[in-house]
Structures are given as C-alpha cells and as structure tokens.
Amino acid sequence: MTWLRSVSRQRAHRNRTGALVLIVVLATAMLLATPPAHSQPRDGIPVTIVSVAPHIATPQSEVVIEVEVTNPATTDLNANVTLNISRVIMQERQQVSAWLAAADDDDPGSPLVSEPVTIRGDDAVKVRLTVPPGELGLLSSPDGLGPRGISVTVDGIVGDVSHQLGIARTFLIWQPQSSYEVPIVDVAIAAPITGNPAALITDTAEEGRLSRVVSATVDFSGVSWLIDPALVAAAEGTLPAAALPQLQARTSDETKQWAATVRSDSGLHSSYALEPFDADVTVIGSEPAPPSLSKSLRDTLDEITQYWGSGITLPRENVPRRTLIERAWTAGSTTVIARRNYQAVDPDDVSPGGVTTVQHANGASTVLVADPILSKTLTNPRSSSPAAAAQEVLAQLVVIARNNPDRRRNVLISLPRSWEPDVTTARAQLTALESADFVNSVSLDEFAAFGDDGTPRNTPRTSATESDFRLTPSQWSDLVELADKSKTFAQIATDPSAIAGPIADAVWQLTSVQWLDNENARNDIANQLNDQVDRLLASQSVVLGSDVNLIAASSALPITVANSLDQPVTVGVRLVADHPRLKSTEIDPVEVAPHSEVSVDIPVTAVGSGDVDVLVRLLSADGTVVSTPASFTVRVRADWESRGTIIIGALLTLMLIAGIWRTIKRGRASTRTSQGPTPQEPAAQDLTQASTSNESPDDEPGSHP
The missing domain is CATH 2.60.40.10 (Immunoglobulins)
Structure with missing residues (x-):
C-alpha cells in the first residue's frame, strides 16, 4: 500500500509540473502572437494612387506622383512612403498585366524618392513624391519608348523590424522622342447606348446606368456612340402607343432630360443608329422577313437619326460566326463588330490590324475586330484608382505602338451593352487617351476605311456566348404571321395604320436582345399579342x-x-x-x-x-x-x-271552264223561256192548244169561289 501512495504522489507531481509548463508555453505564444499596441499588421495599409503627372513623361519632365495612405488602426503610425521604379522596358502586353497582378511582396523596383510621414489613427494623408528631370535614369533614345512599372510602398516598424505595410502599383509611360517621331496607334471606341425601355426611369436617374454611360463619354469626341433610336424615342415620350401595356415605356423628367442630352450631344460624336429596339440581327435577318415598322414610328426614328450613321451591327455574341454576319448583311448591315477572337492564323503575329473581311453567301462583310485586353481595361480595369487606371490603358497602347514602329496599327475598343462605368475612372482613362501623342482617335467609319490588312485569320464556326433563348425559327414565323394578319385585316379600316402599326412594332420589340435574359417574359408577351390579334379578327x-x-x-x-x-x-x-x-x-x-x-x-x-x-x-x-x-x-x-303555280293554274283553269259551262247552260235556259214557238214547231203548238181546250170549265179563271 505504501508504494501505491508513493506512485500516486509522483504522478500528481508530474501532472502539476506538466500543467505549469503548458501554461508557460501558451502564454509565451500569445505574447509573441500579439503585436505591440503601437504596431500595424503587415499589408494592412491601403495605398491609393491619386495622380500621375504627367501621364506621359519625357526627358524634360518633372514627375510627380501623389498617393493617399490610410491608417486603419486607432494609434498613430510613423512610416516611410517610397516611390520605386522598374527600369525594364515592358515589350509585351502580358508584362503590363503581370506587373499589376504581382503579389505585395514581389519586387517593387528600385527606390527613387522617399518621404517620412506620421499618420494619425483612423486617418489618411496625401503624399507627393517628386522626381526632378533627368533623375529617372531611363533611355533617352527612341528605343526607350514604353511603359515602366512603378510602385509606391509604405514601410513601418512591426516590433523591432521594418516591414512593408502597403503597396500600390502603376506605370510610368516614357516617351523619349518628340511627338512627331513617335509611332501612332489609331484607336476607335464603340460605346453602345442601349437598354430595356421598361427600366428607363431607373437607368436614366442621376446614378442610373444609362446616365453614367453618357456622362462618362459625352465630352470625348473620339468615342463613337451606337444608339438604339427607339430607346431615345421612348425616353422622350415620342414612341407611338404600344400594342400591349407591358411594351409601353414610362417617362419622367429625368428620362426626357437624358434623351435631350443624347440628341443634342450626338452631333459631337460619330453616332450610329442600331436596329430599332436593339433588334437581334440573327432573327430579323432570317426568313421570313420582318414586318415594316409603323409609319408613325418610322417617321419618329427618321427624325431622331437624321444626322447619324448606320449600317453597323453590334451583335449580342462576342464572337459572331459567319451565319450571323450573313444575316446582318440581309438586315442591311455590312459592318459587324466582333468583340474578340478572329485571331491571326500565324501565332507569332500578335498585333494584326482591327479590320478583316468575311465572305459569305450574300457577298462580303467588314468585321471590326475589337482588342479584348483594351476593351476589358476600359470596362473593368485592374487598377483601383482613376489615375492608375488611366496609366494602365496607356501602358497597353504604348506597347502596341512600340512594337509597330514601321506599321501604323489600328485598335478597336468595344464596350459591352451592360457597361456599368465608374464615371470618374472612365473619364480619367479617356482623357489620358486623347492626350497621348501615340494615340489618334478615329470614328468607326474611319476605322473601317483602313480596310483588311490581309492577315489570314481564323473565322469562328460558332458564336461565342450565343444565347439559347433567342426566338426560334418557328416562333419568329408565328410573330411575322401575326403582323401579316393584322396588316391584311387593317385594309378594311378607315385608318389601317392605327390597327396594324402597333402589332408590327410589337413584333420588332420582341426581337430585342434585351429579352434574351428574360425568355419567359418575352414568351408571355408574345402569347398576349397573339390573343390580341385574335380579338382583332373577331371584331x-x-x-x-x-x-x-x-x-x-x-x-x-x-x-x-x-x-x-x-x-x-x-x-x-x-x-x-x-x-x-x-x-x-x-x-x-x-x-x-x-x-x-x-x-x-x-x-x-x-x-x-x-x-x-x-x-x-x-x-x-x-x-x-x-x-x-x-x-x-x-x-x-x-x-x-312552279308546282304550286301549275296546280293553282290548273284549278283556275278548271274553275274557268266550269264557270263558262254554267254560264252557257244558264243562257240556254233563259232563251227558251222568253221566246214563242217557232214556225218549225206547229205540232207542239197544236198539242198545247188541244190540251188547253180539254180542260174542265171549273179550271177557268173565276170559276172558283
């Protein structure tokens, strides 16, 4: 029993010792894991590029980078803000993307200038970093043209060790040669102004999508507008009455003001009319042919678009196949925009022109091939600030210019229908584009006039992002038949257009690409339109x-x-x-x-x-x-x-004969009574007399009492 108690005491002692050791270890770990109250967590400092001046630096430029550094902690922060540069010339566009995608702890470049700052807790400061002319250390020969990666880092003390607490990356665009020596890139920008008429009040409000699209591009003549004229008519309230309430757009003071802005400022741009209601050319270019728009709608649209261009199609598909291009040609459009693909057959040709020709059964169409990288840069830049986004788009373009010193390149930037621009960012990018010596802004007509440069390309067999919800051939035939029925019926009316016009316009509305995201609603309206035509015929x-x-x-x-x-x-x-x-x-x-x-x-x-x-x-x-x-x-x-006539005639004839016979008979009897005996009847007369003489005397007159 004694040894058992001894063992128990030893075990208890070991347990207490182990517990104390565990407590010490945990406490030490907690102390090591908890930073001092005055320190900042690594990578916890937001750094924003506020401005880069100038957009394009030359050997004579003083470069000024302004950043905003935010301290999210509650305590003050003492830090150094440093401007760094990578002097490697970016000769490929992938290098531009890679610089922005680099991790925070990747090489920020060589330091140029640094400023110490103290940032109060929950506050931010702006820091200007200035590099005098000649201190960038870049090539002054034409070969030096191109973007350089620059970064702004914030370093502070964590514990007793200096750490990088935040970083922002952007680009310095270096142009050592004069403006007339720099290679040129012709740039066209296509901005669609389309939308759902049912959402006009929301989309044309101050912060609505359509209002932001117009605000972002209105002051830049180099941006070509692709406008749905029916949307403008709907916004200003001049769209004829719709066949169904669901197709009638609601207006407000904001929609009318937006429409007035589009109409007045479209003259400052190269503006082009899309198909009315942003109709899907894949549908209206197929058989049967679409119905004619009502005269009232056509007159309205003609008045709106009288100074606009036409003949350019922006398909819903990013990559239109040959069949779609052919149908666009049938619908009256010989120029089609492809938002991506149509790559050169030669994989080494990384910068073909933006114009190609596609042959099809009806002839040949011009395809304007957009640059997908630049289109995405303008639509959704990687950079987090307007100033950095402007440098990003310039970096992409200057690489193209640098790689084609002996061949003038043309590049199309095609914005999507669903573009949701940040107005400040988009305007900063467009301002930078128009200020660049190596950029020449052109309209879509001028861009198409550059022509096919002869680069062999891969024509896609199928259209990318082709919708499964567009109208089927049978649905389209049924809709056209409704319009034809109403047009035929309307001939009997005093005002045929008042009957057939709204039906034809409704058929066009149902072809809009805006319905491709809401197939059920479109089909429901098509069924109601069919019911309306049935009621019309039953009238x-x-x-x-x-x-x-x-x-x-x-x-x-x-x-x-x-x-x-x-x-x-x-x-x-x-x-x-x-x-x-x-x-x-x-x-x-x-x-x-x-x-x-x-x-x-x-x-x-x-x-x-x-x-x-x-x-x-x-x-x-x-x-x-x-x-x-x-x-x-x-x-x-x-x-x-005829039978009745014969019978009645026969009866009448019989009655006539009977009447005649009776008349004759009656006439004979009367003749005998009224006349005496004739000389030819003496015997009869004698007999009469004899009979009279034999009568009794009592029979004489007066012989009876």
Missing part, C-alpha cells in the same frame, strides 16, 4: 338567325354585319354555297360605323330542292377574308313555286 362578325327557307327561284337573303372596332370599316360580303343549286350575286362593299350593325340583302337564285350550307365571308378590298366565316343552312325549295 368583325356576321349576326345569324335561324336557318332560311327559300321557295322562290330568286330572292334576297338578309345578312347582318357587326363592327366592334373604334373606327368605321368597309367590308365586302360574299355568300359561298356548297352546292350550285344556290347562287348569289355580288354586291358593293358595305360601310359599318364603329360599334354598330348593318343589315344587307344578298340577291340569290335557286334551282331545284335541297338543303344548302352557306358560308358568309367578310372581305377586304383585295378579296382577302378578314374574319372567321359564319355559316348557316338554306332550305331550297325552288320547284315548290
């Missing part, structure tokens, strides 16, 4: 009573025509019998007032007897049936009239 009807008995060889059938439209109509009324025993005579067209009925008599002739099924058709002026025919049955008994 003209024939009011029928019971079946008709016709016992005459010729007569007139009364037909009542009803019109439920808001305007008068003129219709032809025709009877079509299923048997030749009944034939009708055509009558002049009948005018029916709004919401009223008119009864007309249709002359008919009948032969024989039998039931005849008759269709009543209402026709337009060209003989087209404009409503569902009505039917009724005519019981033809035309021989009843």
Whole structure:
C-alpha cells in the first residue's frame, strides 16, 4: 500500500509540473502572437494612387506622383512612403498585366524618392513624391519608348523590424522622342447606348446606368456612340402607343432630360443608329422577313437619326460566326463588330490590324475586330484608382505602338451593352487617351476605311456566348404571321395604320436582345399579342338567325354585319354555297360605323330542292377574308313555286271552264223561256192548244169561289 501512495504522489507531481509548463508555453505564444499596441499588421495599409503627372513623361519632365495612405488602426503610425521604379522596358502586353497582378511582396523596383510621414489613427494623408528631370535614369533614345512599372510602398516598424505595410502599383509611360517621331496607334471606341425601355426611369436617374454611360463619354469626341433610336424615342415620350401595356415605356423628367442630352450631344460624336429596339440581327435577318415598322414610328426614328450613321451591327455574341454576319448583311448591315477572337492564323503575329473581311453567301462583310485586353481595361480595369487606371490603358497602347514602329496599327475598343462605368475612372482613362501623342482617335467609319490588312485569320464556326433563348425559327414565323394578319385585316379600316402599326412594332420589340435574359417574359408577351390579334379578327362578325327557307327561284337573303372596332370599316360580303343549286350575286362593299350593325340583302337564285350550307365571308378590298366565316343552312325549295303555280293554274283553269259551262247552260235556259214557238214547231203548238181546250170549265179563271 505504501508504494501505491508513493506512485500516486509522483504522478500528481508530474501532472502539476506538466500543467505549469503548458501554461508557460501558451502564454509565451500569445505574447509573441500579439503585436505591440503601437504596431500595424503587415499589408494592412491601403495605398491609393491619386495622380500621375504627367501621364506621359519625357526627358524634360518633372514627375510627380501623389498617393493617399490610410491608417486603419486607432494609434498613430510613423512610416516611410517610397516611390520605386522598374527600369525594364515592358515589350509585351502580358508584362503590363503581370506587373499589376504581382503579389505585395514581389519586387517593387528600385527606390527613387522617399518621404517620412506620421499618420494619425483612423486617418489618411496625401503624399507627393517628386522626381526632378533627368533623375529617372531611363533611355533617352527612341528605343526607350514604353511603359515602366512603378510602385509606391509604405514601410513601418512591426516590433523591432521594418516591414512593408502597403503597396500600390502603376506605370510610368516614357516617351523619349518628340511627338512627331513617335509611332501612332489609331484607336476607335464603340460605346453602345442601349437598354430595356421598361427600366428607363431607373437607368436614366442621376446614378442610373444609362446616365453614367453618357456622362462618362459625352465630352470625348473620339468615342463613337451606337444608339438604339427607339430607346431615345421612348425616353422622350415620342414612341407611338404600344400594342400591349407591358411594351409601353414610362417617362419622367429625368428620362426626357437624358434623351435631350443624347440628341443634342450626338452631333459631337460619330453616332450610329442600331436596329430599332436593339433588334437581334440573327432573327430579323432570317426568313421570313420582318414586318415594316409603323409609319408613325418610322417617321419618329427618321427624325431622331437624321444626322447619324448606320449600317453597323453590334451583335449580342462576342464572337459572331459567319451565319450571323450573313444575316446582318440581309438586315442591311455590312459592318459587324466582333468583340474578340478572329485571331491571326500565324501565332507569332500578335498585333494584326482591327479590320478583316468575311465572305459569305450574300457577298462580303467588314468585321471590326475589337482588342479584348483594351476593351476589358476600359470596362473593368485592374487598377483601383482613376489615375492608375488611366496609366494602365496607356501602358497597353504604348506597347502596341512600340512594337509597330514601321506599321501604323489600328485598335478597336468595344464596350459591352451592360457597361456599368465608374464615371470618374472612365473619364480619367479617356482623357489620358486623347492626350497621348501615340494615340489618334478615329470614328468607326474611319476605322473601317483602313480596310483588311490581309492577315489570314481564323473565322469562328460558332458564336461565342450565343444565347439559347433567342426566338426560334418557328416562333419568329408565328410573330411575322401575326403582323401579316393584322396588316391584311387593317385594309378594311378607315385608318389601317392605327390597327396594324402597333402589332408590327410589337413584333420588332420582341426581337430585342434585351429579352434574351428574360425568355419567359418575352414568351408571355408574345402569347398576349397573339390573343390580341385574335380579338382583332373577331371584331368583325356576321349576326345569324335561324336557318332560311327559300321557295322562290330568286330572292334576297338578309345578312347582318357587326363592327366592334373604334373606327368605321368597309367590308365586302360574299355568300359561298356548297352546292350550285344556290347562287348569289355580288354586291358593293358595305360601310359599318364603329360599334354598330348593318343589315344587307344578298340577291340569290335557286334551282331545284335541297338543303344548302352557306358560308358568309367578310372581305377586304383585295378579296382577302378578314374574319372567321359564319355559316348557316338554306332550305331550297325552288320547284315548290312552279308546282304550286301549275296546280293553282290548273284549278283556275278548271274553275274557268266550269264557270263558262254554267254560264252557257244558264243562257240556254233563259232563251227558251222568253221566246214563242217557232214556225218549225206547229205540232207542239197544236198539242198545247188541244190540251188547253180539254180542260174542265171549273179550271177557268173565276170559276172558283
């Protein structure tokens, strides 16, 4: 038992010792892991490039970089802010992207100038870092043209060790030669101004997407606007009344002001009209051909676009295939924008021109091939500040210029329909572009005029990002048929355009690429449009009573025509019998007032007897049936009239003969009574006398009392 107690005491002692050691270790680890109250966590300092002046540095330039450094801690920070430069010339565009994508602890470059700062807790300071002329240490020969990576680092003390606490990277654009010696890049920028008319009030508000697109580009003549003219008409309230409430755009003071700005400032740009309602050329360029827009809408759009260009298509697909280009040609557009691909067959040709030609069954179309890197840089720059974003786009362009000293390059920047610009950033980028000696801004027409440079390219077989939700061929045929039906029907109306126009315009609206993201809503509206056309055709009807008995060889059938439209109509009324025993005579067209009925008599002739099924058709002026025919049955008994006539005639004849016979008979009897005996009848006379002489005397007159 004693040894058991001894072992227990030893175990307890060891347990207490182990626990103390564990506590000491944990406490030490916590102390080491917790920085002093005055220190900052590594990489915890936001650094923002505020400005780079000038955008393009020359050997005579004083370079000034302004940054903002923020201290997120609650205690003051003492730090050094340093401007660094990498003197390696970036000769490939991948190097530009790699510099921005570098990790914070990657090489920041060689230090140029440093400034000590003290930043209070929860505060920020701006620091100007200035490099005098001649101290950059860069090549002064033309070979030195190109971007250099620069960075601004913030170093501070963590514990007793100096650490880099924050970094921001951008570019210095170095141009050692004069402006007339620098190689030129022709740059065209295509900015679409399109959207959903149903979202106009939101999109044209002060911070709305469409307002920001216009604000970002309005002052830069080098930006070509691709505008949906129907969207402008909708915003200003001049779009004709829609066939359905869901297609009617709502307006406000903001939408009208936005439309006025677009219309007034479109003259400062190279502006081009897209298809009305931003129609999908893949659909409207296919069979059957789309219906004609209403005259009122066409007149409105012609007035809006009278000074704009046309004939340029911006497909929904980033990479349009040959079939799409062919359909755009059918729709009237011989120039198509491809937002990417169409690479050169030769992989070593990294900078082909931006214009190529695509042959198709209908002829040849010009394809303007956008630069995907520059388009993305302007749309969604890697840089986090407007100043850095401006240097980023210049860095990409100067690499292109440097690599083509003997060949003038042309580059297209194509912005997406869904562009959500930060106005300040976009304006900083566009300002930098227009100020660069190696950039020449051109319109899309001028860009297309550069022509195909002959570079063999890979033409895609399929379109990238092609939507599965566009109208199918059968859906498109059904929509065109609705427009055709309404147009045919409208011939009977006093104002045909008021009936057919809204239907045709609605068909165009349903082809908009804006619906490709909302297939269910589009199909629902298409079904409602179909119902509306059915109601339109049913607005003209024939009011029928019971079946008709016709016992005459010729007569007139009364037909009542009803019109439920808001305007008068003129219709032809025709009877079509299923048997030749009944034939009708055509009558002049009948005018029916709004919401009223008119009864007309249709002359008919009948032969024989039998039931005849008759269709009543209402026709337009060209003989087209404009409503569902009505039917009724005519019981033809035309021989009843002849048989009755014969019978009645026979009876009358018999009655006449009988009357004549009786008359003759009565006449003979009267003659015998009134005349004496004739000389030829003496015996009869003697006999009479003898009879008289033999009478009794009592029979003489006066012999009786």
